Structures are given as structure tokens and as C-alpha cells.
Amino acid sequence: MSDRFLLGNGVVVASLSPSRNAKSKVISGGAVIWQGKRILAVGPEAELRRAHPDARFLDAHGGLILPGLVNLHHHFYSALARGLDPGLPLASFTDILDGLWWRLDRALDPETVRLSAQLSVADCIRWGSTTVFDHHASPSCLDGSLDIIADVLNANGLSGVLCYEVTDRNGHDEARAGIEENLRFIRKQGSHPHIRGVFGLHASFTLRDETLAEVAKHRPGEAGCHIHVAEDPVDVEASRQAFGLGPVDRLERFGLLGEHCLLAHGVHLVPEDYAKVARSGAVLIHNPESNAHNGVGHLDAANAGRQGCLVGIGTDGMSSAMLRALRSAFLANRAQRGHAGSGFEVLPDLLFNNAQVAGRFLEEPLLGELAPGAPADVIVVDAPPPTPIGPENLFGHLVYGASEAPVRHTIARGRVLLEDFCHKTLDSAELAARARELVPALRQRFRTLKRGTRFLG
16 A cells, blocks of 8 residues: 555645745645655645555545644643633632632642543644644653653654643752753754754743842853743732833843743734844743733734734643634734724734644754655645635635534644544543543542642732
């Protein structure tokens, strides 16, 4: 049997770049052919069939053939939080952190870290994400935790950039242990083709100057950092109170603000912060669903883009559905601005920006494109366009149609992970059954952990 695959009978969208970019070509009746981990050709299906008559055929059933999606900010460890009652009132953002997430992460053990990653990876595959940036925390299972997650990614064919969340909220000894876990993983994965490491940092208001100085001193070469920034006013206010500087200024002070710096949220940044982020080349990551859920406000992505910031998008553990997150960003922008014509300024760039950023970290300049030589990361969204589609209106088709449609096929690095809506590498029902076995003990551990973690501000 041939080791070449031809995915056809669909509408090829060769790039999710905005329409002003010539790469954003759309080919009705198009096809993609790959061999191994790389794309060989993209073009009209009839031509590719003639050139590769022995290729194995995968049917798109008229759907949209897109580059694999990239999620710039996820929390796999949140997978087992569904339906969890914290047993405490959560009236503020700090209540949510201290009463829910900082108890859940301390309750995780190696088995539940692995299961959380498997459940999240299954959802990533189901919704067409082939590259994921995960931000992990499990203080009771810290050493080697990133290896567990990397093993899950490897087993299921996804690319990823992983980090462990360094924080002083549980004491400086644990912060040092987090630094060591990041260092070990970054060094171990330095030449891995599709799984890399960066430094994970929680947020400015839980990080001492001493800790940021240690990160700046020990991080190797151009290793980046992935940090929550100004998600809630508490990060800005507590940082200024405790350290005399806001979150962006602190990163700049310690030399951590640069083109390999990932800034999740940025909801409460001010124009001066935007200017510094733009000058540094750092990436600002919009997380619209999570921000709405936590009631912290919304990043003004359009304004950040106008100020010169490179803006991407993530899900922050709320889900793994990137097209739905894009739709949420669009609707949040409309609500924020109160203008029915807004949303088409910067938001069409977000998914393309994600791919560009991921390519930077993974040294894959063609990531996010369907082009010869690019990684064979391809998905089919089951949304046959009912009206004409082209580069000029692609964003509208994604927001108003594809964002609500299931993914039929997911291919990552040439490996078929989802075929006709069915997982090929794992069994979702088995994972759910295993979760039901492990969750009672996890929740018992959760209930024994009290809130009251130290804040630095």
C-alpha cells in the first residue's frame, strides 16, 4: 500500500493569513498530498490524482481543508475540573485561584496528570488543534511532570511547547523546584522536532524579584517564558504594591520581555504597556472564553494590534476548540465596542499569528500553511461552504459557519489522528471511564486542601 495520502473532495484553504497576504489562496475542488511528515503538493484534485495515482484517498466530503490549528495558551490539568464544586464562595478572581485552581493543582498525582493530558489531547484532536502550548502546574507531582505530558503528546502525534508554572505562592523552595523542572525539560527537548520547552511563570503578583532574577540567570540561550499578565487588576495592583512596578515593567527589568515571551491575557494593560510589548516583539495571547467566565473583562485585541502588538489566541483550559474561541473573540469585540461593524480589524489575523509564533518556537517557518515542504498538519472542518468563499471573506465563513461545525479529519505530522470523526490513537469512552474511577480520590484530596495560599502583594 502506498505511503502517500491524498486528501480531496473539499475546499482547500492554503493559509489562514489575512486576505491581504497572497498565501491565503482558496482552491475549490482542491486537494493536499503528503508523504511521511511533509506536504508534497497542494492544488486542484484532478491534477494531483493524475500525478499521484497510487496515493491513499481521504475524503473531505466537501468540507474546509485547513492547516492544523495552533492553541497558544492551554491548561491540560484543568480537564478533571468539570462539575467540581469547590465548596466555597468564589466572589472574586483571587477566590477562583485560591479556592479552586490552586487546590486542584495541589491535588494532582502522576496518574491524574497523565489522564488530564490525555483527555485534553483527545479534545485538541477532536477540534483540530495540532500544536498546543500548555502551561502546567502540579505541586504534589512536580518533578518529571512535563515528561508525562510530553509522552502523551508523542503517543498521540501532536506538537507542543510545554512549561511548568513557577510561583512563590507555596514558598520559594517550590519556586526553585519549578525552575529546575523547566530547565531540565528545556535542555532535554532542545533538539526535539516537535516538542519543546519554555519557562513557565504564574503571574507577577506571585513571583518574587529573587525568583525572576534566578529565571533570568539560568534560562538557556533564547529559551522563552510563558506567563499570565494582567488577567485581573489584582496582578497589576499587587505587583506595584509589593515590587514598585507593574507586570510588564518587571519582565522588562529582568530581561524576560522579548520575542520568545508569551503574555497570556493582558486584559488590564495600559497604553504604555502595549508600547513596551510591541517594541519587545513579545506575543500577547487573547483568551476570550476564560476571561468572560472569570468576569475579568476582555482584552481589546483590536487596540493592542493597532498599537503594534503581535496578538494571538488561546483557550486557557476552558476548552480546546480554537475556532469557537475565535468566534468568542469576535462577539466579545462587538459587545465591547458596541458597534455592529467592528471585529474585522485585527481578529482575522489571530489564527495566522498563532501559527507564525509556533513556527518560531519549533523552528518550522512553514507551520500553519498548506504548501510543499510544510509539516503535514491538516484538518477538515465539516462545513461545506453554502455561499462563495475566497480570501476576502474567509474570516466570515470561519466565524459564522466553521466555528460551529465538527472536525471530520485531523492529521498531524502526516499521521491520521481523527478519521471521519473517530479517534485513531485513543479511546475517549475509555478515558472517560478511567476518569470516573480516579476522580473520587482526586476530589477527596481536593477537599482536604484549604484555601489561604500566600499572596505577595
